[in-house]
Amino acid sequence: MSTLSTSSSSKPLWARYKPAIHFRNAAEEFDACKLGFWLFLTTEVLLFGGIFCAYFIFRTLYPDAWKEGSGLLDWRFGAGNTVVLLLSSYTMAVSIYCIQKDQQFRAQLNLIATLFFGALFLYIKLAYEYIPKWSVGKRPGSMFDYPFAESAHLPLWWSVYYCGTAIHAAHVIIGMILIARVLWRTTKRHYGPTHYTMVEITGLYWHLVDLIWIFLFPLLYLIH
Amino acid sequence: MAHTADTHHGDGHHGSYLERKGGIIATIFDWATTVDHKKIGVMYLFAILFMFFLGGVAALAVRYELLVPVTIDPNTGQVQGQFLAALFGSDQPTSVSPGNNIYNRMFTLHGAIMVFMVIVPSIPASLGNFLLPLMLGAKDVAFPRLNLLSWYIYVFGSIFAVSSIILGGVDTGWTFYTPYSATTDAGHPKVVLMVLGAFILGFSSILTGLNFVVTVHKLRAPGMGWFDMPLFVWAIYSSAIIQVLATPVIGITLLLLVFERVLGIGIFDPARGGDPVLYQHFFWFYSHPVVYVMILPGMGVISDVLAVQAHKKIFGYRAIAFASLGIAAVSFIVWGHHMFTSMSELASTVFSALTFLVAIPTAVKVFNWIGTLYKGSIAFNTPMVYTLMFLFLFSIGGLTGLPLGTLATDLHLHDSYFVVAHFHYVMMGGTIVALMAGIHHWWPKMFGKMYNETAGILGAVIVFIGFNLTFLTQFLLGTQGMPRRYASYVPEFQYLHELSTYGSWILLVGFLIHLFNFLASLAVGKKAPANPWGGMTMEWVADSPPTEHNFHGDPVCTHGPYDFDRVVPPHWDPKDYPLPAPEAGGRPMVAHSPDKHD
Numbered sequence: 001m002s003t004l005s006t007s008s009s010s011k012p013l014w015a016r017y018k019p020a021i022h023f024r025n026a027a028e029e030f031d032a033c034k035l036g037f038w039l040f041l042t043t044e045v046l047l048f049g050g051i052f053c054a055y056f057i058f059r060t061l062y063p064d065a066w067k068e069g070s071g072l073l074d075w076r077f078g079a080g081n082t083v084v085l086l087l088s089s090y091t092m093a094v095s096i097y098c099i100q101k102d103q104q105f106r107a108q109l110n111l112i113a114t115l116f117f118g119a120l121f122l123y124i125k126l127a128y129e130y131i132p133k134w135s136v137g138k139r140p141g142s143m144f145d146y147p148f149a150e151s152a153h154l155p156l157w158w159s160v161y162y163c164g165t166a167i168h169a170a171h172v173i174i175g176m177i178l179i180a181r182v183l184w185r186t187t188k189r190h191y192g193p194t195h196y197t198m199v200e201i202t203g204l205y206w207h208l209v210d211l212i213w214i215f216l217f218p219l220l221y222l223i224h
Numbered sequence: 225m226a227h228t229a230d231t232h233h234g235d236g237h238h239g240s241y242l243e244r245k246g247g248i249i250a251t252i253f254d255w256a257t258t259v260d261h262k263k264i265g266v267m268y269l270f271a272i273l274f275m276f277f278l279g280g281v282a283a284l285a286v287r288y289e290l291l292v293p294v295t296i297d298p299n300t301g302q303v304q305g306q307f308l309a310a311l312f313g314s315d316q317p318t319s320v321s322p323g324n325n326i327y328n329r330m331f332t333l334h335g336a337i338m339v340f341m342v343i344v345p346s347i348p349a350s351l352g353n354f355l356l357p358l359m360l361g362a363k364d365v366a367f368p369r370l371n372l373l374s375w376y377i378y379v380f381g382s383i384f385a386v387s388s389i390i391l392g393g394v395d396t397g398w399t400f401y402t403p404y405s406a407t408t409d410a411g412h413p414k415v416v417l418m419v420l421g422a423f424i425l426g427f428s429s430i431l432t433g434l435n436f437v438v439t440v441h442k443l444r445a446p447g448m449g450w451f452d453m454p455l456f457v458w459a460i461y462s463s464a465i466i467q468v469l470a471t472p473v474i475g476i477t478l479l480l481l482v483f484e485r486v487l488g489i490g491i492f493d494p495a496r497g498g499d500p501v502l503y504q505h506f507f508w509f510y511s512h513p514v515v516y517v518m519i520l521p522g523m524g525v526i527s528d529v530l531a532v533q534a535h536k537k538i539f540g541y542r543a544i545a546f547a548s549l550g551i552a553a554v555s556f557i558v559w560g561h562h563m564f565t566s567m568s569e570l571a572s573t574v575f576s577a578l579t580f581l582v583a584i585p586t587a588v589k590v591f592n593w594i595g596t597l598y599k600g601s602i603a604f605n606t607p608m609v610y611t612l613m614f615l616f617l618f619s620i621g622g623l624t625g626l627p628l629g630t631l632a633t634d635l636h637l638h639d640s641y642f643v644v645a646h647f648h649y650v651m652m653g654g655t656i657v658a659l660m661a662g663i664h665h666w667w668p669k670m671f672g673k674m675y676n677e678t679a680g681i682l683g684a685v686i687v688f689i690g691f692n693l694t695f696l697t698q699f700l701l702g703t704q705g706m707p708r709r710y711a712s713y714v715p716e717f718q719y720l721h722e723l724s725t726y727g728s729w730i731l732l733v734g735f736l737i738h739l740f741n742f743l744a745s746l747a748v749g750k751k752a753p754a755n756p757w758g759g760m761t762m763e764w765v766a767d768s769p770p771t772e773h774n775f776h777g778d779p780v781c782t783h784g785p786y787d788f789d790r791v792v793p794p795h796w797d798p799k800d801y802p803l804p805a806p807e808a809g810g811r812p813m814v815a816h817s818p819d820k821h822d
Contacts, residue, residue, distance in 0.1 A: 020364075020368070022357075022362055022363035022364040022366075022368070031442060032366045032438050032441075035441060036366060036367060036435070036437075039434045039437060039438070043430055043468055043471070044472070046472035047472040047473075047476045048476070049472075050476030054491055054502065057499070061499075062497060065497075140487060140489045141484075141488040141489035141491075141493070142489075142490065142496070155497075156490055156491065156496060159483075159490055163489065
């Protein structure tokens with residue numbers, strides 16, 4: 001949907017954008033893209049729904065393992081990462097606003113900040129959580145090798161923890177790739193007040209990534 | 225594509241979508257990179273028919289193995305009657321297990337291919353892709369590039385699944401139930417490949433569904449309200465919603481199954497506190513709604529074909545449209561009936577009661593179709609024969625679902641050939657028969673050529689006979705206690721099994737007749753008129769085959785999809801077919817409004 005006319009080359013790319021021919025106008029195309037993406041976000045929520053469902057079933061079956069497991073997580077790293085992701089959602093939202101106002105430089109700065117926060121989230125996750133835990137044997141299922149486990153079903157807790165957070169982390173990485181693409185295209189003036197579909201959609205995706213963490217954080221770290 | 229139609233419009237801008245773009249390499253490149261929904265629909269059709277052939281070969285192999293029971297010679301200790309083992313040159317005639325292994329792989333192959341690669345995408349991805357924008361008066365689906373991506377994901381996923389066959393095949397059954405699927409062929413990648421194949425195919429399904437929902441919402445022609453849409457569109461819309469809402473759940477389920485197999489995470493492993501029944505719940509939370517992804521588009525095809533071939537306004541338009549949505553809604557709350565034997569009595573009773581709800585919207589549809597036929601001027605041609613076949617076979621399939629949904633009778637019938645016969649009557653007698661009706665009905669539109677009607681009807685009748693011989697016998701086998709998924713049986717069952725196997729050969733003959741009929745049509749078929757059956761919906765306004773952007777100018781919707789009683793069909797030519805007689809006291813016929821800019 002990036003049909004660009006070659007005439008009137010003095011205008012920036014976003015001003016020369018023409019919607020795909022099967023749409024009647026750009027507004028209809030924008031609406032269609034947003035509707036499609038909201039549907040896609042629904043599928044993402046349902047995908048994580050499976051993980052949450054497994055979490056609640058095993059929490060009901062093995063409350064001891066779940067109590068012990070969440071006690072082994074440090075809430076400060078979880079909370080820190082929550083703050084990092086919330087900040088990144090803020091900078092993402094600001095960058096969409098800036099694009100709508102044609103403030104290209106500020107939009108780029110905010111996109112870079114979003115990327116930075118995304119990377120910071122992954123760094124905290126990896127350096128302070130995954131690696132230290134994995135190395136002392138707090139691993140999922142058959143790989144579990146933690147000598148001080150009290151509950152017999154602690155490996156299952158780690159299975160749910162790793163599946164949930166790793167699939168979430170994969171979404172963070174995909175989101176960062178999308179943001180990097182938007183950032184690169186911003187430098188070419190692809191987006192502006194009359195055409196910012198991809199920026200908006202990337203923002204929606206990033207907010208979903210944030211939102212899923214907002215649910216994962218209390219379920220895994222806070223409630224015992 | 226060798227069947228490129230030669231069309232002469234005298235207007236260079238409005239060539240057929242099948243027109244060649246240069247030489248053979250350029251043509252292949254053009255098709256491989258096309259974002260035209262018509263070409264993608266045709267590519268899906270050929271890919272699906274190829275997979276149907278593969279799955280059909282596996283089905284024939286399964287039936288061939290069951291022709292006679294396996295016996296062991298008491299004197300020599302040699303195994304007799306294992307046809308597949310003999311076919312694949314097994315060198316252990318004293319043991320039944322190699323032959324049984326081949327049999328298990330064959331029925332898994334048959335099930336997995338037919339469900340994930342044929343029936344789920346069959347009608348939506350091929351006919352749906354081709355027809356949805358045409359019926360809505362649009363130039364394309366909402367996201368054409370995403371549409372092409374869906375096709376490539378489909379092919380990619382199919383390659384994953386088929387590669388597991390080349391590595392020796394999977395013996396889990398198409399449902400991949402744990403703990404067996406997590407442990408069988410340990411250390412070998414083929415089960416993971418098959419499961420990942422199904423996971424990838426799910427993405428193709430999600431993206432197609434998402435595309436169709438947005439297309440229906442946003443790209444209807446001016447003047448087309450929701451209740452001016454053809455019922456095929458309603459059905460595709462309903463099934464697209466299920467695809468979007470159910471498929472992600474199988475995505476996470478299959479992903480967890482792969483983690484279970486590769487990393488041993490234990491979520492489905494009772495030894496680690498996991499629950500294999502949880503897998504079944506997750507699996508059927510997707511796979512039951514998907515049963516309606518399979519059948520709803522078939523019902524849509526039948527609604528359209530029936531009204532057009534009977535040249536009569538469909539009876540109960542809104543009832544059929546809402547029944548589609550009703551089936552889609554109910555489909556999400558009945559999954560438990562696949563696990564009656566592994567749930568509490570209360571849960572089973574609730575799921576049993578909910579299951580019966582499905583019968584209501586389904587019966588609404590069937591009665592409305594029969595009401596439509598009443599006093600219609602019915603054309604006796606291949607689409608109509610297949611439509612009538614659908615009414616018979618699908619009704620049998622639906623009604624035999626009731627004893628399976630009833631707890632007391634299910635206890636006797638579950639996991640027997642009764643179940644096998646039931647879902648073949650619904651899946652094949654429903655979806656595949658509807659697909660055949662649809663392919664014949666829209667064949668002139670898709671390729672601009674007519675097929676041979678006599679050969680088509682002959683093929684349809686042979687398929688009908690073969691189908692009933694194959695599967696009616698299986699109802700009897702099931703009630704007598706023949707369990708499903710066994711490579712052999714007690715000699716008492718041989719007579720019915722033999723009949724069933726002969727039936728599968730007759731089915732093969734029927735489908736081969738259709739195949740040759742299609743090939744002959746592409747090679748030497750008569751040129752099709754734009755509206756061979758006298759349809760009212762927008763696709764019959766377009767040329768046969770349609771131009772690259774479907775219509776000349778922007779079409780406007782001026783009448784309902786089945787207003788046979790008051791509008792002369794587009795491109796009507798008295799030479800092609802007579803107009804239906806106007807109803808007594810009805811309004812006079814008015815001319816079909818041409819395109820705005822034609």
